[in-house]
Amino acid sequence: MWYLRGCPQGPLKDTILTHSDQPRPLQSRASGPLTGKVRVPGDKSISHRALILGALSVGETRISGLLEGEDVLNTAKSMQALGARVERTGDFAWKVNGVGVAGFAQPKVALDFGNSGTGCRLVMGAVAGCPISAVFDGDASLRSRPMRRILDPLEKIGAKVTSGSEGGRLPLTLQGARDPLPITYKTPVASAQIKSAVLLAGLAAPGITTVIETEASRDHTELMLKHFGADVTSVQEGQHGRRITLVGQPELHGANVVVPADPSSAAFPIVAALIVEGSDVVLSDVMTNPLRTGLFTTLREMGAFIEESEVRGDAGEPMARLRVRASKLRGVEVPPERAPSMIDEYLVLAVAASFAEGTTIMRGLQELRVKESDRLEATAAMLRVNGVKVEISGDDMIVEGRGHVPGSGTVATHMDHRIAMSALVMGCASDQPVTVDDTGFIATSFPDFIPMMRSLGAEFS
Numbered sequence: 177m178w179y180l181r182g183c184p185q186g187p188l189k190d191t192i193l194t195h196s197d198q199p200r201p202l203q204s205r206a207s208g209p210l211t212g213k214v215r216v217p218g219d220k221s222i223s224h225r226a227l228i229l230g231a232l233s234v235g236e237t238r239i240s241g242l243l244e245g246e247d248v249l250n251t252a253k254s255m256q257a258l259g260a261r262v263e264r265t266g267d268f269a270w271k272v273n274g275v276g277v278a279g280f281a282q283p284k285v286a287l288d289f290g291n292s293g294t295g296c297r298l299v300m301g302a303v304a305g306c307p308i309s310a311v312f313d314g315d316a317s318l319r320s321r322p323m324r325r326i327l328d329p330l331e332k333i334g335a336k337v338t339s340g341s342e343g344g345r346l347p348l349t350l351q352g353a354r355d356p357l358p359i360t361y362k363t364p365v366a367s368a369q370i371k372s373a374v375l376l377a378g379l380a381a382p383g384i385t386t387v388i389e390t391e392a393s394r395d396h397t398e399l400m401l402k403h404f405g406a407d408v409t410s411v412q413e414g415q416h417g418r419r420i421t422l423v424g425q426p427e428l429h430g431a432n433v434v435v436p437a438d439p440s441s442a443a444f445p446i447v448a449a450l451i452v453e454g455s456d457v458v459l460s461d462v463m464t465n466p467l468r469t470g471l472f473t474t475l476r477e478m479g480a481f482i483e484e485s486e487v488r489g490d491a492g493e494p495m496a497r498l499r500v501r502a503s504k505l506r507g508v509e510v511p512p513e514r515a516p517s518m519i520d521e522y523l524v525l526a527v528a529a530s531f532a533e534g535t536t537i538m539r540g541l542q543e544l545r546v547k548e549s550d551r552l553e554a555t556a557a558m559l560r561v562n563g564v565k566v567e568i569s570g571d572d573m574i575v576e577g578r579g580h581v582p583g584s585g586t587v588a589t590h591m592d593h594r595i596a597m598s599a600l601v602m603g604c605a606s607d608q609p610v611t612v613d614d615t616g617f618i619a620t621s622f623p624d625f626i627p628m629m630r631s632l633g634a635e636f637s
């Protein structure tokens with residue numbers, strides 16, 4: 177496993193990531209109230225996209241507030257391997273000098289995305305429109321995740337998988353299209369990664385590339401493409417869906433990107449503040465794009481005090497200051513159509529549901545099975561081992577909240593950062609401490625999670 181050892185300034189070097197195979201267990205125990213003001217790291221989805229679009233642009237892109245987590249650093253390294261110049265200019269400040277649409281060079285090394293589905297799948301899209309071939313690889317978790325969902329539309333555009341493992345899994349070699357075709361593609365599942373891969377490949381195709389989704393997924397790629405100068409339109413399709421069209425072969429121009437704080441990371445201190453008695457926590461600059469805020473909607477329905485102020489926006493992405501106070505929560509039913517707007521947050525929602533009074537039913541969670549781990553099973557196991565009654569019925573998860581959690585369990589993280597952080601949040605308020613077998617993967621998305629939670633008063637040992 178790779179973990180961060182601090183990012184030096186200057187051109188990106190291989191030494192940024194250091195190898196360690198030692199699991200790092202940690203125990204979390206009930207503390208006094210959590211209080212204070214924090215800014216969680218930059219949004220992971222926007223950070224990946226800023227690097228990729230910067231690399232596909234002509235001229236210079238300046239990014240501030242980039243998430244310096246392993247997933248994003250692997251994307252930065254891949255952009256460098258594909259010919260862009262990527263440089264760290266200060267804390268969370270990065271500069272990219274791009275090669276232009278379809279301008280990627282043949283990489284001399286395999287592109288290793290570590291634990292990151294987003295980095296791998298979006299870069300596959302970007303490579304699919306270039307006449308080069310690249311080897312894509314990742315860690316054991318990423319090697320187990322489905323890639324056919326990305327390769328199918330990319331093959332329609334003209335890319336070829338020239339070698340790969342069974343079922344289109346990593347490692348694989350992707351040969352980009354010499355003459356990429358514009359396609360119309362209906363995504364088989366609500367997935368911003370599939371949509372984004374098609375749009376990034378479509379940049380190189382002459383004519384109009386269209387993506388139709390029956391349930392809207394996060395729209396950061398569309399918003400950022402516009403910010404870099406592409407002609408993208410998005411209209412409603414059916415009750416919950418969207419039809420996105422992109423005019424191919426634009427000249428993208430380097431742009432400035434301010435990365436707001438990641439709502440998926442904010443979810444952890446937010447739930448911790450809600451369940452630890454007497455807590456009062458403020459989070460600044462949290463991105464509040466409505467396609468990402470299903471958790472906040474759900475927690476408010478459960479009775480959570482989450483107050484928004486200082487609402488503002490940058491490049492189409494809204495953000496706000498959130499004040500969260502400890503709240504008495506009650507069980508609710510979460511409808512399946514809300515899933516895309518909170519797909520990474522169900523794990524920590526299940527923790528909140530365990531501390532609520534009454535039953536919480538979360539419906540339509542099939543996509544959780546193909547994340548860093550099988551998150552349906554891993555979440556249920558995390559709750560069970562800590563004395564919470566939970567049931568999986570088809571694609572639904574049903575949690576029996578009893579207002580408190582016994583704790584004392586050891587949680588298996590399965591190479592999944594969000595399992596590790598959710599379990600540590602659970603231990604912040606459980607009757608007995610909760611142990612996590614390996615916290616190392618937290619560095620993929622929230623490298624400072626442990627010190628930041630400690631700064632609010634959480635007790636980890």
Ligand SMILES: O=C(O)C1=C[C@@H](OP(=O)(O)O)[C@@H](O)[C@H](O)C1
Pocket residue numbers: 220221222294366367368369370372394519520543
């Ligand atoms: O596009 C993105 O940045 C992401 C999309 C989601 O995945 P899917 O597209 O597979 O739903 C999400 O789970 C992931 O953490 C980030």
Ligand SMILES: C=C(OP(=O)(O)O)C(=O)O
Pocket residue numbers: 247291292293294295520547548594621
């Ligand atoms: C699913 C996630 O990321 P990715 O798909 O990029 O690995 C996540 O961060 O929860």
